[in-house]
Amino acid sequence: DAKTTQPPSMDCAEGRAANLPCNHSTISGNEYVYWYRQIHSQGPQYIIHGLKNNETNEMASLIITEDRKSSTLILPHATLRDTAVYYCIVRVVDYGQNFVFGPGTRLSVLP
Amino acid sequence: DAGVTQSPTHLIKTRGQQVTLRCSPISGHKSVSWYQQVLGQGPQFIFQYYEKEERGRGNFPDRFSARQFPNYSSELNVNALLLGDSALYLCASSLNSPLHFGNGTRLTVT
Numbered sequence: 001d002a003k004t005t006q007p008p009s010m011d012c013a014e015g016r017a018a019n020l021p022c023n024h025s026t027i028s029g030n031e032y033v034y035w036y037r038q039i040h041s042q043g044p045q046y047i048i049h050g051l052k053n054n055e056t057n058e059m060a061s062l063i064i065t066e067d068r069k070s071s072t073l074i075l076p077h078a079t080l081r082d083t084a085v086y087y088c089i090v091r092v093v094d095y096g097q098n099f100v101f102g103p104g105t106r107l108s109v110l111p
Numbered sequence: 112d113a114g115v116t117q118s119p120t121h122l123i124k125t126r127g128q129q130v131t132l133r134c135s136p137i138s139g140h141k142s143v144s145w146y147q148q149v150l151g152q153g154p155q156f157i158f159q160y161y162e163k164e165e166r167g168r169g170n171f172p173d174r175f176s177a178r179q180f181p182n183y184s185s186e187l188n189v190n191a192l193l194l195g196d197s198a199l200y201l202c203a204s205s206l207n208s209p210l211h212f213g214n215g216t217r218l219t220v221t
Binding site: 044049096104 | 143144146154155156161167203205209210211212215
């Protein structure tokens with residue numbers, strides 16, 4: 001599976017959009033981009049995933065560049081409850097469950 | 112709907128002891144996996160089971176073992192506990208993707 005690079009930490013003002021970048025320059029054509037987040041003392045929570053088209057759900061939007069070498073997770077109106085560690089993972093969609101988590105980005109939403 | 116449930120939530124053991132952690136997947140999910148998360152790091156893959164068979168194993172010693180039952184629930188066993196086994200142990204289930212995680216068992220080895 002391709003390796004990802006994320007900034008170790010970011011701050012965002014409450015009510016503003018949080019834009020979390022992820023670089024995955026070695027991504028293969030059949031690998032998807034997944035985003036999870038982990039709030040303190042809880043298990044990772046699935047947010048969104050996509051292949052090459054932009055995706056949106058009730059939690060967030062995922063913007064993938066045309067060359068697929070990077071992506072951005074957007075939380076449109078960050079709240080204090082969005083403070084968490086955000087993980088970007090790339091892997092193929094199969095029945096395997098061996099997701100490779102890096103250190104992620106620690107997002108702090110400030111009042 | 113109930114998510115992935117794990118028990119116990121917290122556990123304290125002594126070096127050399129053995130521990131069993133339990134996981135119930137989301138209803139209808141036939142695949143479960145186990146992850147270890149040491150403080151300050153991302154989760155690390157230990158095992159995957161599908162239809163009671165091991166489908167994947169991470170880089171963990173043989174002291175770690177697991178099994179899956181006919182109802183798709185799973186147990187993770189760790190023998191001869193070391194201080195370094197202190198961690199949050201996470202269980203996840205899925206139909207295909209993505210993974211859905213429980214809130215884990217916090218194991219402290221003293």
